[in-house]
Amino acid sequence: MNWENQFKKFFAQEGLELSGCNIFIFREDGIPMYGVYKNLDRNAVGALMAGSWQAANALSGFIQGSKEEIFRFSFDTAERGIYILPFSIKKTAFLLGVIFQGQVNPGLIKSKMRQMLERLLQHVEKIKEETPMPQREKFLFDEISDREIDRLFSFERK
C-alpha cells in the first residue's frame, strides 16, 4: 500500500469518463503521484502545474480576507484549458489537476473534477481509519560511500 497505489485504485474504481482530459495528482512541490500522460512529460507537467499553482496561491495572498477560502486555479478558453484543485492529507498538500481540450462545456469538466475530489477525499478517509500511522525516525541509509554515488552518476558523459 502506498500513495500512488491508493490514487491508482481510486481512479480505477472511478472510471475516467472525462474524454479529452488528462488528469493528474501531484504533491505541491510538483512530484507526480498519479496521472495518465498521453504524449506529455510527467515531470514537466508536475513542475509547471505546481509552479503555476504556487505563484497563483501566493498572489491570492494580496486579496483581503482570502486566507480562509480554498482557491482553485483555472486557465482556459471556451474549449481547452487547465484546472487545478488543492487538497491535503495528513498535512501533505496535493494538487488534483486536469488538462482538457475539445470540450463543449469546460464548466462541466470543472464541476466533475470538484465532485471527483470529494469522492477521492472520502476514499482516503476510509483508508486512514483502517491504517495505523507509521513512525519514521530512523534514516533510510546509514552511510553511503563515494563509490555508490559515483555509480549513481555513471551516466555522466566525458
Added chain:
Amino acid sequence: MSFVNYHSKEINCKIVYYGPGLGGKTTNIQYVYQKVSGDQKGQIISLNTENERTLFFDFLPLDLGEIRGFRTRFHLYTVPGQVFYEASRKLILRGVDGIIFVADSQVEKMEANLESLAGLEKNLTEQGYDIRTVPLVMQWNKQDLPNTSSEEELQKQLNKWNFPAYSACARTGQGVFESLKMVSKMVLMNLKGGLSTSPFA
C-alpha cells in the same frame, strides 16, 4: 520534502540551485543536461525573461538509477537570482531537500553573494528549516576569471557553517558534478527510513 515510495522502491528529491543573479545557476543545470544521456534526463524547462534571465525557475528531472534497490529521481531547480524576484525564490524553496549555493567568485560580487546568502537563510527560517541542518553545498563559481576572491576568502566570508565547498567553472563543467554528487549524497543520507508500509507516510 523528499518522497520515498517503499512499495515501488522509488526516491524523489528536490535540489535547488540558489545564489546571486548571473552567478551561473542556470549554466550548472544546462551543463548537467548536456552531459546526461537521453533516457536518464527529462525535458529541461526554463521560464525566462526576454533577455534570457531566469524569471521563475529552470527545471531538470534526472533519473539516476538505483541505490540499494531504490530507484532515485532528482528534480533540479534554479531560482531567479535577481533581487526583485524574492517572492519566487521563496516558492521554489518549498519542500527543498538539498541546496547548492552558487557563489560568484568575482571580487565585486561579494556583496551580492552575502545578500543572497542572507536571503537564503531568512527564507529557510521562514519555512521552518534551520540552515545548519539542511544538506547544503557551496560552489565557488567563475574561478577561471582573473579578478576572483581566493577560496580562503570565500570560505571565510560565506561559509561560517563549514559546508562542503567546491571550486567551479560551470561554463566548462569544472566542479559541477562534484557539487551535485556531494549534495545528492547528503540528501540521500538525510532521508528518513523505517519499516512501515502505510500509505500515509
